[in-house]
Amino acid sequence: xxxxxxRAVIRKEVLQIVRDRRTLGFLLGLPALLLVMFGFALNFDVxxxxxxxxDEDRTAASxxxxxxxxxxxxxxxxxRPSDPREIDLLMGEEKVRAxxxxxxxFSRNLLAGREAPIQVIVDGANSMSASTxxxxxxxxxxxxxxxxxxxxxxxxxxRGFRMPLEAPTRVWYNPELRxxxxxxxxxxxxxxxxxxxxxxxxxxxxxxxxxxxxQIGVSxxxxxxxxxxxxxxxxxxxxxxxxxxxxxxxxxxxxxIRGNYFLLLLTMTLFLIxxxxxxxxxxxxxxxxxxxxxxxxxxxxxxxxxxxxxxxxVRNMPHVIQxxxxxxxxxxxxxxxxxxxxxxxxxxxxxxDLLYLAGFGVLTLGVSTLRMKTSxxxxxxxxxxxxxxxx
Amino acid sequence: xxxxxxxxxxxxxxxxxxPKLIPILFIAPLLxxxxxxxxxxxxxxxxxxxxxDQDGTAASxxxxxxxxxxxxxxxxxxxxxxxxxxxxxxxxxxxxxxxxxRGFANVIAAGxxxxxxxxxxxxxxxxxxxxxxxxSMIVSQYAQGLVSGILDRLWVLGVRPVRVKPEVRVWYNPELRxxxxxxxxxxxxxxxxxxxxxxxxxxxxxxxxGTMEQLVVTPIRPFELxxxxxxxxxxxxxxxxxxxxxxxxxxxxxPMRGSVLLLFGLSLVxxLxxxxxxxxxxxxxxxxxQAMLTAVFFMxxxxxxxxxxxxxxxxxxxxxxxxxxxxLRYYFVIIRGIYLKGVGLHELWxxxxxxxxxxxAILTLSVLRFRKKVS
Numbered sequence: 001x002x003x004x005x006x007r008a009v010i011r012k013e014v015l016q017i018v019r020d021r022r023t024l025g026f027l028l029g030l031p032a033l034l035l036v037m038f039g040f041a042l043n044f045d046v047x048x049x050x051x052x053x054x055d056e057d058r059t060a061a062s063x064x065x066x067x068x069x070x071x072x073x074x075x076x077x078x079x080r081p082s083d084p085r086e087i088d089l090l091m092g093e094e095k096v097r098a099x100x101x102x103x104x105x106f107s108r109n110l111l112a113g114r115e116a117p118i119q120v121i122v123d124g125a126n127s128m129s130a131s132t133x134x135x136x137x138x139x140x141x142x143x144x145x146x147x148x149x150x151x152x153x154x155x156x157x158x159r160g161f162r163m164p165l166e167a168p169t170r171v172w173y174n175p176e177l178r179x180x181x182x183x184x185x186x187x188x189x190x191x192x193x194x195x196x197x198x199x200x201x202x203x204x205x206x207x208x209x210x211x212x213x214x215q216i217g218v219s220x221x222x223x224x225x226x227x228x229x230x231x232x233x234x235x236x237x238x239x240x241x242x243x244x245x246x247x248x249x250x251x252x253x254x255x256x257i258r259g260n261y262f263l264l265l266l267t268m269t270l271f272l273i274x275x276x277x278x279x280x281x282x283x284x285x286x287x288x289x290x291x292x293x294x295x296x297x298x299x300x301x302x303x304x305x306x307x308x309x310x311x312x313x314v315r316n317m318p319h320v321i322q323x324x325x326x327x328x329x330x331x332x333x334x335x336x337x338x339x340x341x342x343x344x345x346x347x348x349x350x351x352x353d354l355l356y357l358a359g360f361g362v363l364t365l366g367v368s369t370l371r372m373k374t375s376x377x378x379x380x381x382x383x384x385x386x387x388x389x390x391x
Numbered sequence: 392x393x394x395x396x397x398x399x400x401x402x403x404x405x406x407x408x409x410p411k412l413i414p415i416l417f418i419a420p421l422l423x424x425x426x427x428x429x430x431x432x433x434x435x436x437x438x439x440x441x442x443x444d445q446d447g448t449a450a451s452x453x454x455x456x457x458x459x460x461x462x463x464x465x466x467x468x469x470x471x472x473x474x475x476x477x478x479x480x481x482x483x484x485x486x487x488x489x490x491x492x493r494g495f496a497n498v499i500a501a502g503x504x505x506x507x508x509x510x511x512x513x514x515x516x517x518x519x520x521x522x523x524x525x526x527s528m529i530v531s532q533y534a535q536g537l538v539s540g541i542l543d544r545l546w547v548l549g550v551r552p553v554r555v556k557p558e559v560r561v562w563y564n565p566e567l568r569x570x571x572x573x574x575x576x577x578x579x580x581x582x583x584x585x586x587x588x589x590x591x592x593x594x595x596x597x598x599x600x601g602t603m604e605q606l607v608v609t610p611i612r613p614f615e616l617x618x619x620x621x622x623x624x625x626x627x628x629x630x631x632x633x634x635x636x637x638x639x640x641x642x643x644x645x646p647m648r649g650s651v652l653l654l655f656g657l658s659l660v661x662x663l664x665x666x667x668x669x670x671x672x673x674x675x676x677x678x679x680x681q682a683m684l685t686a687v688f689f690m691x692x693x694x695x696x697x698x699x700x701x702x703x704x705x706x707x708x709x710x711x712x713x714x715x716x717x718x719l720r721y722y723f724v725i726i727r728g729i730y731l732k733g734v735g736l737h738e739l740w741x742x743x744x745x746x747x748x749x750x751x752a753i754l755t756l757s758v759l760r761f762r763k764k765v766s
Binding site: 149320 | 409430437520527562588592596684707
């Protein structure tokens with residue numbers, strides 16, 4: 001009896017999804033399509049920063065220093081103004097993002113053994129690329145100093161003098177710092193969250209707006225069956241679409257899963273259930289599709305993008321905001337996903353994230369079931385008809 | 392014209408009837424800006440660092456303290472053996488590890504090259520990039536200090552060290568607060584989401600509820616109907632812009648170097664594009680769920696390709712060409728230009744014109760689509 005009702009709800013939902021081709025296409029294909037588009041297009045690499053070099057000294061020493069900037073891939077010397085005042089215009093028009101000015105007395109200072117200052121200007125409007133650029137310029141200049149000192153020593157007959165400190169920096173999990181490695185999990189969390197919540201936010205409220213909820217109210221269905229029946233088809237559909245995303249990540253971007261596949265499957269399922277729970281919850285507290293849509297978008301689109309740690313590290317946020325991020329399931333999903341996919345982390349490293357995801361799912365689905373009870377009984381009335389299809 | 396005003400009145404009555412809609416229209420944007428403005432922070436400070444000091448001497452402690460006292464790195468824990476670093480990284484408790492090997496102090500004292508190990512967690516690319524550049528800067532500063540020390544001992548040779556000192560000045564945002572860059576950006580994002588969301592439902596709801604037929608048999612022309620649907624949202628949008636801008640000014644204290652009036656005017660042009668895009672989505676969708684998914688389908692690329700978080704100049708050339716179709720791209724140049732650089736219409740007219748062209752094109756397209764559908 002009970003499973004019979006559940007099966008009927010599932011069949012009805014599946015029919016409804018299959019009938020609306022565009023919606024089905026979006027649910028299955030949109031995450032993969034967006035991943036391909038973004039995976040190729042987006043990266044954070046701070047390389048090839050357009051640089052202006054103003055060499056007022058024009059000596060062998062200053063040209064040598066400039067050479068250190070042209071040789072690295074971090075900077076492209078795109079302008080060589082003869083007057084420092086031209087930098088103002090270059091910067092304002094965003095032709096360059098950084099500038100180096102070597103003053104006239106540069107080589108004289110160097111020969112005299114004095115500290116030789118050079119001016120560095122960075123466009124601080126984008127603070128992230130500005131601080132990276134400043135860091136690279138600092139490193140290039142310091143290395144130049146050490147190398148030039150070494151050369152002087154060897155001219156004096158002191159040979160075999162080497163850099164007194166070597167600090168080879170190793171980057172774990174993503175040695176080439178490829179953005180794809182970091183984008184694939186992030187985009188997966190972001191896209192799935194939005195699609196899943198948006199697609200289920202409509203499920204119950206549509207029945208309310210069309211009046212079909214009353215028919216469900218008089219049917220022998222229990223709220224739990226209704227909720228489960230509405231969730232299961234979407235969970236399966238989203239799991240298929242998640243696998244598509246993983247597959248594309250591997251084939252196109254070479255992001256392979258280092259950790260355990262079944263752990264990943266568990267993580268994805270827990271996350272999807274949480275997302276669906278949020279969508280259903282929105283659906284049960286609203287009365288028109290318009291409001292449901294707005295709540296779904298407002299609670300997922302920008303919050304998942306900005307609060308999940310996808311781009312902005314959670315640890316940088318004020319404590320109040322950090323506390324608020326705990327209601328963003330994508331935050332824990334992303335942390336677990338990066339752990340499993342990139343770091344090969346096991347259960348012991350990510351169990352807290354999984355616990356949060358499970359808790360979120362239980363909470364939202366539980367509250368939705370309770371809300372469902374009241375809205376169905378509020379519905380009331382109506383004859384003992386079969387439920388209608390989509391149109 | 393009076394027919395347009397009737398539609399406008401109808402829309403406002405409809406908005407008033409749904410009591411949940413009012414808070415969504417005015418409080419949600421403020422709430423979003425508040426949360427996201429504080430969260431969108433890429434300042435590099437206190438990167439959690441695990442230290443594995445196997446040498447345990449004054450020299451090794453001095454080296455480690457260079458990192459911890461720089462303000463960029465904060466001690467997240469100490470590891471007795473390099474093997475313990477793994478778990479710190481896997482759990483995400485540390486993003487950088489510094490390993491000072493045994494014998495560090497002796498090697499340094501002997502004037503021989505010493506080696507230390509630096510490990511950076513690359514799974515968060517952009518903080519890793521900043522981490523790597525900061526680490527290398529601190530290491531080379533330390534190295535330069537060592538070179539000077541060695542030369543002091545070799546003073547008989549009369550070699551003076553080469554010391555070039557970069558004096559860094561930061562323009563437009565001297566304290567490098569990422570907030571000054573991000574918060575105006577969030578204004579653009581919130582405005583796009585709000586306006587597209589509102590109009591993408593406008594027509595399709597009438598269709599789904601069956602009231603479209605009633606509107607079609609009235610003497611209203613398609614153009615008038617769309618204008619009547621658009622104007623109320625334009626008014627709501629302008630109120631939202633004013634609310635958000637005062638929040639940015641009073642709470643986030645982002646300096647406003649340009650003209651507020653110009654920003655208002657260009658925001659109006661920007662909203663024309665997003666409202667138009669929403670209307671277009673509404674005319675090509677047959678039910679509200681479709682309209683919503685289509686809106687998401689448009690909003691995601693617009694956000695990603697706008698230059699909000701991902702620099703456009705890093706994108707492949709083809710995608711860079713595509714970004715010219717994203718109105719948000721122009722709006723970001725405008726917002727950041729006016730807020731941070733204080734530029735005026737003289738520099739921004741091109742961006743404004745591009746948005747205007749996009750707005751007119753998409754609105755014309757919507758009217759055409761709508762007319763075809765009605766007949």
